Amino acid sequence: MKDYTKEKPLRHLIARHWDELEIKERLETFVQELSNGGTITPFFVGDSSSIDQAREFFKHFETRRITFRYTAFQLFYKVAADDDYNDLRGQLLFKFQVDNSEHTVLLMMARLRDAENVEWKIADVLWYDEGIDCAPQSLDQLEAPKKNEEICLLKTDIGEIGLRLFPEQAPFAVKNWIELAKQGFYDDTPFARVIKEFVIQGGALDGSGEEAVSSYDGYFEDEVDRGLYHFNGACALGNHGPHTNGNQFFIVQNTKVDADILPQLSLPENVKEMYLSLGGLPELDGRYTVFGQVFRGLDVVAAIADQPTNSEDAPLQAPVKIRSIQFIIS
Incomplete structure (x- = not known):
């Protein structure tokens, strides 16, 4: 089983605007599937040593009222790979709201090619909080x-x-x-x-x-x-x-x-x-x-x-x- 956190970066990059848009759309779709009780397996890599733990983390939120809030790459880099479609990695800050609680997660992401296209996939959950109360406040x-x-x-x-x-x-x-x-x-x-x-x-x-x-x-x-x-x-x-x-x-x-x-x-x-x-x-x-x-x-x-x-x-x-x-x- 592969550990994506152990890969050696060849070059650190700055995520471009369209990289940020791409990952945002990907995580918005992920949140929608998670909230609707759909299948989330395609959003995870299939050969990560930590993937079961990552899936288990997100299963706690299945079918609940989930709202996408924010994503931003904290690290963005290239690694050695079989081809250029599989060499981008990133540590991604991801915020989402469940009911009145906002959750922040640091994800290990890998941009990988499957049989049809190239997509960002979750390789690991590196850090998460327990949720912060964001219920509407009296003003x-x-x-x-x-x-x-x-x-x-x-x-x-x-x-x-x-x-x-x-x-x-x-x-x-x-x-x-x-x-x-x-x-x-x-x-x-x-x-x-x-x-x-x-x-x-x-x-x-x-x-x-x-x-x-x-x-x-x-x-x-x-x-x-x-x-x-x-x-x-x-x-x-x-x-x-x-x-x-x-x-x-x-x-x-x-x-x-x-x-x-x-x-x-x-x-x-x-x-x-x-x-x-x-x-x-x-x-x-x-x-x-x-x-x-x-x-x-x-x-x-x-x-x-x-x-x-x-x-x-x-x-x-x-x-x-x-x-x-x-x-x-x-």
Whole structure:
């Protein structure tokens, strides 16, 4: 029995656009057959030492509601073969959704010739996860303030930014923000780092103080993966790595999302749709603590981000400053 993982690459290649299309169509057909309970034997090589294990893996998903999500070659190379129709191999990242769970698999693929044509076939399952919950999420983050909700008003040199805060999902971050703001920590401080179509950032990163200053006497823990996302206008804590939250914060200012990156991320479909509609930075999800959302004043955020900057993203002219932060009941 052949072990395709032991073949020696003769030359590493870059998968062409039509190679990606070819494998995508192949895996889409595979998913359709798997979902419909059809025969999947033709999609596997017949002489792999790991083929029984690979078939057994996919049999767990037979006849269930399966949706193709994404494929991309991680490695693409040539090996020694009897002819040029049988010499391409690849390690393929393959994402598919089963009900509300998204699964990611790394497949060993071989492009082989049979009696009729040349097709990509599965030679092995190299790695897989246990599935990630991608059920539709509530998007309360984007709703208008509710009656009697405490809202936050940032008064800047060029206008007012209204923020909703989310103490249930990010209690440490919201408490820290409110206490520092009420102490006047942010008064007369600048948005010292601004990047158009990315973020505007404030806090002590301008060197005016210690970034670890917080209401917890130093850095405090992250509160990520709580159903809050980096949509355009999201307010989150800046950090230097896990659990280094202090007084740094940023507001997302990105009106367009690259649609090509969304299939690579394990996000609910309604969240992906909202990213495409509103903009944002989905690549930051899971790494930073979102604790607020702009509900009024996105034009002010955009104007701050539009300032000319130097090579370190600092405004060339006098930066826009926060003059005060107030809290009112809606």
